[in-house]
Amino acid sequence: MPAPNESADPSPRAMWYPEREDITIYGILAALSDPTRLEMVRRLAEQTEQCPFDFLSMGSKQNLTHHFKVLREAGLIKARYEGRNKIIWLRRDLIDDMFPGLLDGVLKAVSASPLRV
Amino acid sequence: MPAPNESADPSPRAMWYPEREDITIYGILAALSDPTRLEMVRRLAEQTEQCPFDFLSMGSKQNLTHHFKVLREAGLIKARYEGRNKIIWLRRDLIDDMFPGLLDGVLKAVSASPLRV
Numbered sequence: 001m002p003a004p005n006e007s008a009d010p011s012p013r014a015m016w017y018p019e020r021e022d023i024t025i026y027g028i029l030a031a032l033s034d035p036t037r038l039e040m041v042r043r044l045a046e047q048t049e050q051c052p053f054d055f056l057s058m059g060s061k062q063n064l065t066h067h068f069k070v071l072r073e074a075g076l077i078k079a080r081y082e083g084r085n086k087i088i089w090l091r092r093d094l095i096d097d098m099f100p101g102l103l104d105g106v107l108k109a110v111s112a113s114p115l116r117v
Numbered sequence: 118m119p120a121p122n123e124s125a126d127p128s129p130r131a132m133w134y135p136e137r138e139d140i141t142i143y144g145i146l147a148a149l150s151d152p153t154r155l156e157m158v159r160r161l162a163e164q165t166e167q168c169p170f171d172f173l174s175m176g177s178k179q180n181l182t183h184h185f186k187v188l189r190e191a192g193l194i195k196a197r198y199e200g201r202n203k204i205i206w207l208r209r210d211l212i213d214d215m216f217p218g219l220l221d222g223v224l225k226a227v228s229a230s231p232l233r234v
Contacts, residue, residue: 025155025223025226026155027150029147029155030146032146033144033146033147033150035143038143099229099230100229102222102225104218104222105218105221105223105225105226106142106223108219108222109217109218109222110142112216112217113142113215113216
């Protein structure tokens with residue numbers, strides 16, 4: 001649920017996350033069905049935490065912001081600020097708990113079949 | 118590739134299938150990101166071959182035809198006619214060969230998290 005006063009607080013640091021019961025396997029599969037997002041998740045699975053700048057080779061800042069939003073709203077990633085730096089991570093424990101085998105299967109398939117990003 | 122004379126041959130039995138190199142993990146994930154289609158694939162994985170009528174509890178004939186088309190064009194299913202009966206099956210060997218672990222992971226997650234169809 002968005003913060004009630006979100007419109008009064010346009011801080012870019014206010015981020016919306018789905019409740020656990022709103023995270024679905026369909027939303028996750030849809031979020032992963034894009035080359036850029038699947039590669040983002042693959043990299044986040046390899047290296048626990050990353051800064052958005054680490055992904056700049058994959059697209060424009062605007063484009064990446066959109067993809068991070070889709071991943072976040074599907075329940076796949078979270079972010080926090082450390083001073084001025086944003087840190088992003090994969091919600092591996094949550095997804096593995098809700099949908100056991102899903103990320104393992106997708107990542108195994110990805111590692112066997114190079115992505116075209 | 119559609120049959121060259123497809124427009125001259127409106128036979129409902131002419132079906133298009135993607136070439137192997139056109140089957141992508143993104144297309145498969147997108148096809149699976151729908152409750153009805155994921156449930157269809159789950160059932161086809163349980164029982165090798167089925168008749169489209171077996172799925173009629175899941176939606177209208179028109180609706181199911183659309184979903185079968187999406188699954189077929191993603192590379193996930195094939196169909197053949199036996200007399201007047203259409204038989205559908207999951208291309209499990211092909212998908213397991215191209216994207217090892219993918220279907221296993223998705224189906225494992227599905228079995229742990231009841232679908233809402």
